[in-house]
Amino acid sequence: MKAHRRNKLIAILAGLALLSGAVALILFALNENINHFYAPTEVKEGKAPLNKTIRVGGLVVPGSIERSTESLYVEFKITDNQSQMIISFDNILPDLFKEGQGVIAEGQLVEPNKLVASKVLAKHDETYMPPEVEASLQKYGHPMQPRDGDESKQPSDKY
16 A cells, blocks of 8 residues: 555544544533433332432422521422422522422432422413423323313313
8 A cells, every 4th residue: 555545544544533532522421411301200110310410390289388487498399190209499489480380390319209409490371381291290190271272172062
């Protein structure tokens, strides 16, 4: 093999190796930053990993909100109509956070039934339900209210 062909082959192989390494690093970084969504029942079944950032969603259980008098710390329970789990949060809750409303909490699962949240997201109006929360509630048998303009969920008067 001539010297210029060998040098060209070495340059191409080195370029491919660098490109492969860069793609591998990007994929590794993206995989570490993915937050998976779980319903309380899935967490109870052990499908959610401990000490890894996840999202959990459901309805805030009425009467379960416990606030600290000295700080912003709050604990509450969420449910998907099958299971409940405890969410602890040490920051300002969203203005629309209230009992019976859908929320998504992002944080780390420190016990099989307790999430320490770094973010709590509440729905932004009376008719909105986060799609993940709505799907998990329907999956576990919670009756959903029909939305305005959603004819597919309106009761039929054909009977």
